[in-house]
Amino acid sequence: MEEGAPGEFFRPNPRPEAAGFGDLRAYIRDIPDYPRPGIVFRDITPLLLDPGALSAAVARIAAFASARDVQFVVAAEARGFILGGALARELGAGFVPARKPGKLPARTVSAEYILEYGVDALEMHADALAHGANVLVHDDLLATGGTARALCDLVEQLGGHVVGCAFLAELSFLGGRERLAPFDVHALVDYPSERA
Numbered sequence: 001m002e003e004g005a006p007g008e009f010f011r012p013n014p015r016p017e018a019a020g021f022g023d024l025r026a027y028i029r030d031i032p033d034y035p036r037p038g039i040v041f042r043d044i045t046p047l048l049l050d051p052g053a054l055s056a057a058v059a060r061i062a063a064f065a066s067a068r069d070v071q072f073v074v075a076a077e078a079r080g081f082i083l084g085g086a087l088a089r090e091l092g093a094g095f096v097p098a099r100k101p102g103k104l105p106a107r108t109v110s111a112e113y114i115l116e117y118g119v120d121a122l123e124m125h126a127d128a129l130a131h132g133a134n135v136l137v138h139d140d141l142l143a144t145g146g147t148a149r150a151l152c153d154l155v156e157q158l159g160g161h162v163v164g165c166a167f168l169a170e171l172s173f174l175g176g177r178e179r180l181a182p183f184d185v186h187a188l189v190d191y192p193s194e195r196a
């Protein structure tokens, strides 16, 4: 095939303003009883497959952040990386990965967070942020808030300034937003209950 020519998977990528993608919830799939009975997993992969919905998601999160003079987007491994880089590009900001322990090669700072069973941690490079830098914290989904809280703690350990926390989706019945107080929290899609 000629280089740069649309292949069989080519789909047009209209700007979200023109396409009017409406409620992005339509692109998030419910998977009942995953990873455990009683949990409804909110699967964002259908949204990622649709160029227009993907573009709309990035543009809408960027719109929340655009007046905040964001210098860096900090996002959590793994799903936070999916939109995080695109968001940084859209905002003209840098991107800082927060990774699971032992994955970053240089000196790190670390923050622990509570999981349903036990404790995990995220690390960031100690030299990732200039003191006083304006940071947007991003992840795909806000549940209990443990992961995002750890991201905020890492930013503050390095002297950064959290200017907001932005998510594609929020499970508001789990109270993550309260856990992130006093930071400003924005999510494009809310799930007020566990119901599928």
Ligand SMILES: O=P(O)(O)OC[C@H]1O[C@H](OP(=O)(O)OP(=O)(O)O)[C@H](O)[C@@H]1O
Pocket: 076, 077, 078, 079, 080, 139, 140, 141, 142, 143, 144, 145, 146, 147, 148, 176
């Ligand atoms: O608000 P919380 O209760 O902390 O939950 C939200 C986190 O859970 C998911 O990540 P997960 O830990 O499943 O890891 P993954 O990104 O590697 O799939 C999701 O991507 C968020 O990072």
Ligand SMILES: Nc1ncnc2[nH]cnc12
Pocket: 039, 040, 041, 042, 043, 141, 143, 171
């Ligand atoms: N219900 C859920 N769906 C998708 N990701 C999650 N992360 C934590 N809870 C989740």
